[in-house]
Amino acid sequence: MAYQTVRMNLQFIAEIVKGSNSIVGLALCHFTVQCHCTMLSATILFTHSTSQFWTYVNGIHNVSLFFCNCATAKTRTIQILCSRWYPATKTDPQTATTFRLLDNFQMYTFESKGSAFEYWQTLSRLSDNMGTKPPKDRYEALLGMSRQYRHLLALKRAGRAHNVRGVLGTKPGELAVPCPACPQPGRNLPPGWESAPPNDRWLFALFLGIDANFRMCHCNKSSEEADPSLSTGWAYFVEESSFKGLLAEHAGQTQEKSSCASHNAVNLADSKNVHGLAATGIGAVVCARHNFKRPSAVGDLQKGENDLAVFNISYNIVCQWSKHLWTCMSRYPSTLHFSPGSKTITFLIPKFHLPAHIPACQTTFSFNLIKGMARTDGEALERAWSNINPVATSTCEMGPGSRWDTLDDHFSDWNWRKVCNFGPFLLQKLKEAIPQRNQHVLDLGDFEEAIPTESLASWHQMVEEWEADRSKPNPFESAAVPVTQASVHLELSQAEADQLKCGLDVSLHAEVSPSVLIAAGTDLEAQQRRLASDKAVVGMHSTDIQLSALQQRTNTLRHRLDHWTDNLGPESEEEAVHNIKLWLPSAVLRLPMHCDTNLTQIEWQLRVAQAHEALHELHQNLRLKCHLMGFKRDWIMGQHAHTRSALEVLAEALLEVEWMNQFPKLEKEQAASESQTEGRRLVAISWIWKQYHGAGQEELSDVMRIEWCKARARASQWSEEVELLQEEMRRVSAFLEWQTDWWKDHATPRTWLDEMENKGASAYAHQQAGIHQAMRARCISIWSVVPGLVAFSLVISPT
Structure with missing residues (x-):
C-alpha cells in the first residue's frame, strides 16, 4: 500500500x-x-x-x-x-x-x-x-x-513527461546518464560500422569493467515492503525482486576454489562475516575507458548492448570468472543469455591487479599485450569507488529503497560530471598519447636494427598468429627455465651421491656434506644482511612489538650461528650477531689463505645460481612496477653487491674469466630506468634483460623475443590510443547532436497534455536541446586543435 x-x-x-x-x-x-x-x-x-x-x-x-x-x-x-x-x-x-x-x-x-x-x-x-x-x-x-x-x-x-508511456512506462536503465563516448548503435556510430573490416572492428568495441565494493555494505534495516525504491531497475540498480529471486534459485552452489594465486576474494567468498548485513557490498559494471556506471548494472552482493559485436571485459578475477561463464549462463533465464557465437569477447585483468596473478595469467589476460586495447587500464571502477565510498556511512543504515535511490542519484551525478568534462578530458589524453606513440614507434625501430632479419621475421609470424588465434603459442611467455639455487643444490647432492658410490667421501663432518655446509653458510649470510638492514632503519620511536620481533630474530640467528661454529665463544658473544664472521671459502681467500678447492667450487656454483636467481627476481620486480620496494633494500643494496664481490674472489682462485660478461656491475641508474610501468617503458635494453641465466644462446633469444614483443605491443597500443581517442571524440559529438535532435523532436505538442502542460513540456525540451547543443559546441571548439596536433606529429605506425 x-x-x-x-x-x-x-x-x-x-x-x-x-x-x-x-x-x-x-x-x-x-x-x-x-x-x-x-x-x-x-x-x-x-x-x-x-x-x-x-x-x-x-x-x-x-x-x-x-x-x-x-x-x-x-x-x-x-x-x-x-x-x-x-x-x-x-x-x-x-x-x-x-x-x-x-x-x-x-x-x-x-x-x-x-x-x-x-x-x-x-x-x-x-x-x-x-x-x-x-x-x-x-x-x-x-x-x-x-x-x-x-x-x-x-x-x-530522462524525458518521461514527454513520452506517452509516462512514468510507469519507464524501462530498465532509462533514467541512467549514458556515456556519450561508448559505442551506441543508432546514436553515435557511423553508417556501415557493422561491416567494418576485421582490422577496424576494435574501434567499435565496448570496454566493460566489473568489480565489487565490500565497503558499501548494508545493515539489515527495514524491508522492501516498508521502504520500496521509487525507481528500482530504472537507473543503475537492477530490479531487486527478480535479482534476488534468481540468486535464491542458485543459493546452493559453492564457489570453485581459485587455481590462480592471491585470490582470497574467491576462496573465502562463502566465509565472509555477514552477520546483521542485508548486503555485504555492491557489484557494478562500468565502461572501462570512461568510468561511467552502466544502466541497470549495479546490484547488491548477497555473498562475497547486444547490438555490438566486440566486447572487452575486465575483472580482477577474470581468470576464474570466465572459466565456466557460458555453462553458468545457460542455467539462467533466457533474458540474461549472451551468445558468444557472433561476438568477439576478450577477457582481461586490470593492470594494477595483474601482478597478483600467476605468470600464465599475466601474459594471457594483460591489457598491455593484447591487440586492440589501446591504453585502457581497466581500473576505472577502482577510481570510481573512491568517490562513492564516503556515502557508505549514511547509506549503510538506510532502508533498502532509500539506499538504492540515494546511490542511483549519486551515480547519475558522477556520470553527468564526466559528460560535462569530456572536452578537456579527451583532448588531454590525446596530447599525451601522440608524443608517446611517436617515441615508442621510433624506439621499436631502433631495437629492431639490432635483431637478425631471420629472427625478426620468425617473431613477427609468431606474434601475429597468436593475435589471430589465442590458442597458438604465446610469444610473451618464456620457455626457458632460469638457473636457481634449488636446482644447483640438487645437482650438487647428486654429484656427492655419485662420489660416495665410488668410495670417495670429501665431507668435513660426519653428518654434513660439503654442499649442505656451504648452502647453510650462504643462507646464514643472507639472514645476517637482512637483520643488519632492518636494524639500521629502527628509529627511536619504534614500538615494543617491533623491537620484540627484531630481538626474537636476533636470538634465533645467534642460536643458528652457535650451531654453525659449535660454540661462538666468549669473544663472539659481545659482537653483534650480524657481524660475526662465517668464514666461507670466499672470505678465507680474501686473507689470503688456502682453502679446499672442492668447497671453493661448490660456493662458486651456488653464488652463480644466487646471482641468476636474484637477477630473475629483479626482472619480475621491474616488470611488476613495484619500484623494487623491499626487494631493493634486501637485495640490490645488500645481497647483489655481496654476491658479486664473492664471485670476484672465487673467480680468481678458480681461474674463471667469462663471468664478468654474464654479470656486469649493476648500477642504480640501470635499475631505476627499468622501473617504469610496462606501458610506458622504453626499450633501452640494458644487460639485465640480455642476461640468459646460464642457459645458453637459446634463452638469450627467448628473452630478446619477449622484449621485442612487448616493445611492439607498446608502440601498437599508443598508436591505437591516438586513433581510438579521435573516434571517441567523434562519438561524443555525434551523441550530443543526436540528443539535441531528440529533445527538439519532443518539443512538439503532446496530445495527452493540456495547453499549459504542453507549453511547459515544450519549454523544457527546448532548454535541454540548448544545453546539449552548447555542450557539443564547446567540445568542437576545444577539439579544433586536434587536426593540427595530428598533422604536425610524426606520421609513423608500428610494424
Missing part, C-alpha cells in the same frame, strides 16, 4: 515540477491555513523578494499561508508546487520546502557526501543557534521530500 501511494503521488505531481531557475531561498516551513482568498494573494506571497520573504531564507520557520478555494482553483498541493515549494504530503500539506533548498541539499550531498541528518542540523542551527526556540522536528519530512524531488528530477531529465 505504501508503495502504491508513493507512485500515485509521483504521477500526480510529475508534470508540475518545471525546473525554473528563479531564486527562492533555502527554507523549510511549517504553515497553517488562515482563510480563503484569491490565487493572486498566494502568488504575491511566494514570489516577491521582499524583506518579508527573506525572513524565510536559510532556516526552518512557521508561516501563515493563504490558499485559493475558488471553484476553479487547483488543489493546495498544486498551488504550493506552482510557487516552487515542495509539499511533504499530497493531501492537506502542512510542511513544505523550497525547491532551492532541495537543490542545495542535493548538491551538498554530491560534493561533501554528507548525510541528511547533518544537513538538518545545519538548518536547525541557522534557525536557532542558542537553543531557546528550537524548531519543530521536520527531519523525517525532509527525507521524504528530498527523495521524491530527486526522483522527479531524474524522470524529468
Whole structure:
C-alpha cells in the first residue's frame, strides 16, 4: 500500500515540477491555513523578494499561508508546487520546502557526501543557534521530500513527461546518464560500422569493467515492503525482486576454489562475516575507458548492448570468472543469455591487479599485450569507488529503497560530471598519447636494427598468429627455465651421491656434506644482511612489538650461528650477531689463505645460481612496477653487491674469466630506468634483460623475443590510443547532436497534455536541446586543435 501511494503521488505531481531557475531561498516551513482568498494573494506571497520573504531564507520557520478555494482553483498541493515549494504530503500539506533548498541539499550531498541528518542540523542551527526556540522536528519530512524531488528530477531529465508511456512506462536503465563516448548503435556510430573490416572492428568495441565494493555494505534495516525504491531497475540498480529471486534459485552452489594465486576474494567468498548485513557490498559494471556506471548494472552482493559485436571485459578475477561463464549462463533465464557465437569477447585483468596473478595469467589476460586495447587500464571502477565510498556511512543504515535511490542519484551525478568534462578530458589524453606513440614507434625501430632479419621475421609470424588465434603459442611467455639455487643444490647432492658410490667421501663432518655446509653458510649470510638492514632503519620511536620481533630474530640467528661454529665463544658473544664472521671459502681467500678447492667450487656454483636467481627476481620486480620496494633494500643494496664481490674472489682462485660478461656491475641508474610501468617503458635494453641465466644462446633469444614483443605491443597500443581517442571524440559529438535532435523532436505538442502542460513540456525540451547543443559546441571548439596536433606529429605506425 505504501508503495502504491508513493507512485500515485509521483504521477500526480510529475508534470508540475518545471525546473525554473528563479531564486527562492533555502527554507523549510511549517504553515497553517488562515482563510480563503484569491490565487493572486498566494502568488504575491511566494514570489516577491521582499524583506518579508527573506525572513524565510536559510532556516526552518512557521508561516501563515493563504490558499485559493475558488471553484476553479487547483488543489493546495498544486498551488504550493506552482510557487516552487515542495509539499511533504499530497493531501492537506502542512510542511513544505523550497525547491532551492532541495537543490542545495542535493548538491551538498554530491560534493561533501554528507548525510541528511547533518544537513538538518545545519538548518536547525541557522534557525536557532542558542537553543531557546528550537524548531519543530521536520527531519523525517525532509527525507521524504528530498527523495521524491530527486526522483522527479531524474524522470524529468530522462524525458518521461514527454513520452506517452509516462512514468510507469519507464524501462530498465532509462533514467541512467549514458556515456556519450561508448559505442551506441543508432546514436553515435557511423553508417556501415557493422561491416567494418576485421582490422577496424576494435574501434567499435565496448570496454566493460566489473568489480565489487565490500565497503558499501548494508545493515539489515527495514524491508522492501516498508521502504520500496521509487525507481528500482530504472537507473543503475537492477530490479531487486527478480535479482534476488534468481540468486535464491542458485543459493546452493559453492564457489570453485581459485587455481590462480592471491585470490582470497574467491576462496573465502562463502566465509565472509555477514552477520546483521542485508548486503555485504555492491557489484557494478562500468565502461572501462570512461568510468561511467552502466544502466541497470549495479546490484547488491548477497555473498562475497547486444547490438555490438566486440566486447572487452575486465575483472580482477577474470581468470576464474570466465572459466565456466557460458555453462553458468545457460542455467539462467533466457533474458540474461549472451551468445558468444557472433561476438568477439576478450577477457582481461586490470593492470594494477595483474601482478597478483600467476605468470600464465599475466601474459594471457594483460591489457598491455593484447591487440586492440589501446591504453585502457581497466581500473576505472577502482577510481570510481573512491568517490562513492564516503556515502557508505549514511547509506549503510538506510532502508533498502532509500539506499538504492540515494546511490542511483549519486551515480547519475558522477556520470553527468564526466559528460560535462569530456572536452578537456579527451583532448588531454590525446596530447599525451601522440608524443608517446611517436617515441615508442621510433624506439621499436631502433631495437629492431639490432635483431637478425631471420629472427625478426620468425617473431613477427609468431606474434601475429597468436593475435589471430589465442590458442597458438604465446610469444610473451618464456620457455626457458632460469638457473636457481634449488636446482644447483640438487645437482650438487647428486654429484656427492655419485662420489660416495665410488668410495670417495670429501665431507668435513660426519653428518654434513660439503654442499649442505656451504648452502647453510650462504643462507646464514643472507639472514645476517637482512637483520643488519632492518636494524639500521629502527628509529627511536619504534614500538615494543617491533623491537620484540627484531630481538626474537636476533636470538634465533645467534642460536643458528652457535650451531654453525659449535660454540661462538666468549669473544663472539659481545659482537653483534650480524657481524660475526662465517668464514666461507670466499672470505678465507680474501686473507689470503688456502682453502679446499672442492668447497671453493661448490660456493662458486651456488653464488652463480644466487646471482641468476636474484637477477630473475629483479626482472619480475621491474616488470611488476613495484619500484623494487623491499626487494631493493634486501637485495640490490645488500645481497647483489655481496654476491658479486664473492664471485670476484672465487673467480680468481678458480681461474674463471667469462663471468664478468654474464654479470656486469649493476648500477642504480640501470635499475631505476627499468622501473617504469610496462606501458610506458622504453626499450633501452640494458644487460639485465640480455642476461640468459646460464642457459645458453637459446634463452638469450627467448628473452630478446619477449622484449621485442612487448616493445611492439607498446608502440601498437599508443598508436591505437591516438586513433581510438579521435573516434571517441567523434562519438561524443555525434551523441550530443543526436540528443539535441531528440529533445527538439519532443518539443512538439503532446496530445495527452493540456495547453499549459504542453507549453511547459515544450519549454523544457527546448532548454535541454540548448544545453546539449552548447555542450557539443564547446567540445568542437576545444577539439579544433586536434587536426593540427595530428598533422604536425610524426606520421609513423608500428610494424
